[in-house]
Amino acid sequence: MTTVHDTDARIDRTNDEVLLFDMDGVILEGWGTEAVVHSRALEDVLDERDMRVTGDLRRPLETHEYDDDFRAACEELGVDPAAFYRAREERSAKRSVERLAAGTRRLCPDVDALDELTEHASVGLVSNNYDPTVAFVVDHFRLDAFSFVRGRDLGAAGFRRRKPNPHYLNEALEALDASGGLYVGDRATDIIAAERAGLDGVFVRREHNASLELDVEPTVEIGSLHELVPLVRGR
Numbered sequence: 001m002t003t004v005h006d007t008d009a010r011i012d013r014t015n016d017e018v019l020l021f022d023m024d025g026v027i028l029e030g031w032g033t034e035a036v037v038h039s040r041a042l043e044d045v046l047d048e049r050d051m052r053v054t055g056d057l058r059r060p061l062e063t064h065e066y067d068d069d070f071r072a073a074c075e076e077l078g079v080d081p082a083a084f085y086r087a088r089e090e091r092s093a094k095r096s097v098e099r100l101a102a103g104t105r106r107l108c109p110d111v112d113a114l115d116e117l118t119e120h121a122s123v124g125l126v127s128n129n130y131d132p133t134v135a136f137v138v139d140h141f142r143l144d145a146f147s148f149v150r151g152r153d154l155g156a157a158g159f160r161r162r163k164p165n166p167h168y169l170n171e172a173l174e175a176l177d178a179s180g181g182l183y184v185g186d187r188a189t190d191i192i193a194a195e196r197a198g199l200d201g202v203f204v205r206r207e208h209n210a211s212l213e214l215d216v217e218p219t220v221e222i223g224s225l226h227e228l229v230p231l232v233r234g235r
Helices: 035-048 068-077 081-101 109-117 131-140 156-160 167-175 188-196 225-232
Strands: 018-021 122-130 148-152 182-185 200-204 220-222
Touching: 018 167, 035 081, 068 081, 081 122, 081 131, 081 156, 109 225, 122 131, 122 167, 131 148, 148 167, 167 188, 182 188, 182 225, 188 200, 200 225, 220 225
Parallel strands: 018 122, 018 182, 122 148, 182 200, 200 220
Antiparallel strands: none
């Protein structure tokens, strides 16, 4: 693994015009949407449908997963799993935006590196977080550096297209007319998705993942977004 602390570190590629970022933990502080958001979103949906669910049946309905347990719980309740999941996600996205508007999370302190990075590459944001939430973050924090912004679609299809599925990274490459470049993330799934999309995976080490042991090898590991500058400068 190459690190940008080495003065001669460079990534050898023929197309480096695109630089893509994950959002949660990379641009925005924190791992992602808090669990309480999904729990309260479930309450919203249940109230709207005049339903009451408790105990073991409730737990799989208030996670972010669209899995066998979620579908089984829906079937036991006699509701369509895909429709119920979509409704729950719509409320989760709404509540996550409300929490962000209230100031519950901040930008990572090294996001100011984007100003210099945009001088050398097209910059995009691709996240597993909800598309309405990602759009709100960009607008709320005035992140004008991004030429492309994409979160995952609400509902079961969006859940299946999350990283490590490269679906949304491929969408970004097409939109930016690029065939290669860098993807910066803070999880193993980011590095896997980058590789599947033909991108070099950059792993950023933060406080929340300082002790994380990766089971996949990133192209580069960094400790600050400012360390990206020598990788893209002068291409």
